[in-house]
Amino acid sequence: MSSLPSEPEFEQAYKELASTLEESTLFEQHPEYRTALKVVSIPERIIQFRVVWEDDNGQLQINRGYRVQFNSALGPYKGGLRFHPTVNLSILKFLGFEQIFKNALTGLNLGGGKGGADFDPKGKSDNEIRKFCVAFMRELSKHIGAETDVPAGDIGVGGREIGYMFGAYRAERNKWEGVLTGKGGSWGGSLIRPEATGFGLVYYVNHMIGHAGQGSFKGKKVAISGSGNVAQFAAIKAIELGASVVSLSDSKGSLFAPEGSSFSSEDVENISALKLKHQSLTAFSSSESKYKYIAGVRPWTHVKVDIALPCATQNEVSKEEAEALISSGARFVAEGSNMGCTQGAIDTFEAHRKEHKGQAIWYAPGKAANAGGVAVSGLEMAQNSQRISWSRQEVDERLKGIMEAAFKNGLDTSIKYVKTSEGELPSLVAGSNIAGFVKVAMAMHDLGDWW
Known part of the structure; x- marks a missing residue:
């Protein structure tokens, strides 16, 4: 794994995963997974772009926009968009890297990605936020799609921003598709998604x-x-x-x-x-x-x-x-x-x-x-693909099942690969890291991404 000194958040996320893999018996049993770790730690694609928009005083404003398309072995890139002045590539790479394995733990066909901009929505009018979202999506729309990359919300991006961006995508691409999750209930959103x-x-x-x-x-x-x-x-x-x-x-x-x-x-x-x-x-x-x-x-x-x-x-x-x-x-x-x-x-x-x-x-x-959010985003994508809406109870029951499976997967994987003494609780951090990593690594191997 190669990284830059200016990427402390990504380094931390990588070391947290790598250390638990090293401390387990995974590499002893499967030394070939060391190669998979090197490959999975580098994003498949990083997109950077400028976002030019006009504030309410008629002044031109410029922000930096990003999308880190980290891994698509299990499905379309999936992960939120963050609008916050602290947004940079290190933070987005850390979030995208975590997202790969989080999405794997849901059991759904979701890849991992993350994006956003160093735009601060605080103190901005609705009109300014709308203008920014339209300008942001004008560029991002070239790189996403329902079968390619499906962003969601994150810090600074809620239902209002998703609405503006979905409208901008629809206008730019002349198509209605489940390209964003966290949508409003009357235009493709899922019940339980905010919760x-x-x-x-x-x-x-x-x-x-x-x-x-x-x-x-x-x-x-x-x-x-x-x-x-x-x-x-x-x-x-x-x-x-x-x-x-x-x-x-x-x-x-x-x-x-x-x-x-x-x-x-x-x-x-x-x-x-x-x-x-x-x-x-x-x-x-x-x-x-x-x-x-x-x-x-x-x-x-x-x-x-x-x-x-x-x-x-x-x-x-x-x-x-x-x-x-x-x-x-x-x-x-x-x-x-x-x-x-x-x-x-x-x-x-x-x-x-x-x-x-x-x-x-x-x-x-x-x-x-915290995989429940992206899990219901995945369920929203499924509903969009079928052009149907599930009841609140049905979505909640599916969410409960996904969280139970994520817990048991981490628990069982920890018991399999992490040595413990009698009476010791299994390590959920090690078990979850290993379970998510192995699922992605196996898919990448089958797809020829490493050998």
């Missing part, structure tokens, strides 16, 4: 709790970071299953429920309404005085919980914060965000798992735990 990542995360963790002999979400205290789509629906589902959600956060700080209290579903819906207006959680704490907002902190060092769900962004749990969660008695950590934990945090969780066996904290990586 899918958060709901799927909770379904996955429920299997972790059950396998560890700790019952279910009922009666558990849960800390959640973030307050966007994933965090909101993870909180709503956890509350529905009987848990107490005690924290949410935004980029400036964290919001906490007082001791003995928790957020209600109504609270989460009110926070969602604030987020649509791009308001901080401080506005909620001002209106609901019983909740306390602490600026400049993440939840992990300020809570005593059973379950921690990082749902904000990458590297949001440090080694020190991992140690704080362990000291507080937390038993389960699962990433709703992509690469939510630093390598130091993962190493800390894994060391505790090995040392404390059945009483340890148990960590699940985002490529498995």
